[in-house]
Amino acid sequence: MRIAVLSGKGGTGKTLVSVNLACAAERAVYADCDVEEPDGHLFFKPESVRHAPVTVLVPEIKAGMCTGCRKCTEVCAWHALACVKNNILVFEEMCHSCGGCVLFCPEKALTERKKEIGTISEGLSGSVSFLSGTLNAGESSGVPVIKALAEKLPEEGTVVIDCPPGSACTVMESIRTADFCLLVAEPTLFGMHNLETVYELVIRFKKKCGVVINKDIHGRNPVRTFCRKHRIPLLASIPFDSALGNLNAEGRIAVRENEQYRVLFRHLLAAIESEAEK
């Protein structure tokens, strides 16, 4: 089962939940899709790590063959091509590698070349197979790195996908193949608004979902009210606990060291599995 862990903003506890959930399973794959700032490696400290480049295709003009007809600039939905004084300009970071310009060029003056935009890392950490994507600094879209990461995910077994924050394209790409979306929220009014944005997204993607409240405090809070109103299952409450905060800040994994959290995350995993089967 593929579980995507997401939240409307950064710092809510996606990585805390993802890392501990993966460790609570007997065996699991952890995939860090937060490619602009991956931090899962700080917790897993994976061994035997292998790196592979992620490349995309970008258009290139064959010298002397372009007649300046502008067909490619008309075809490009992203305006990654422009024509000035019969010269084609290519804006590589705008390109979405659709290949349309190459296909439609009547002079066959365009070709594609590979451009490296990031890295996929694979390693091991105890019972967890570790996967992580990194987008090179200066690149504008992490989507191709996340797509490359998704190809590495096994069909069987427990897979935990640590998503980027928010609800933009990179998040959509991260949850695309997920069987279940776990929404991490803080128990405040601000937390509820952030939850609302990702909830709307997963509903649009017709995904089963549930909520985990992180840094939870006793009693009523806006997130509980929101979950009740929208009938979203509240699957776990992680307490506002400085001991957990300290463990996490030191890059340690609570489930591997603390019985209370081992129990909490095993229950959470079981609750997700039972919700996903409904």
Place this chain on the structure above:
Amino acid sequence: MKIVVPADEKQPEMPVSVSFGRAPYFIIYDTDSALYTAAVNPGADASGGAGVKAAQAAADAGAEAVITFRCGENAVELFNTAGITLYTAVSGSVADNIGLCTGGKLAVLHDIHPGLHHAGDRPE
């Protein structure tokens, strides 16, 4: 010489738009005929690549100078290739700015931002 200015309205008496790529209109001033024309900026409603689309339109309109408050780096690259000079707009109307530009009173634009890419991130 043609001078292109991004504008929120079609009238040269109205202010210069704060955006280049997303300005609704371009006001084109021909120094030879002293006539203003207004054109719709095709970049205004582009979901991505607004700056490139807008800069392409300005270049195609025959601009030799563009007056703007700010401009993204992709548009600047296009302007440089096209040999179009960028000038920094000052507060006031489009007509005021054109007057200052033809009088040699506007500074060359240095405030180039790295672009607001993927602001829409959906093709049309």
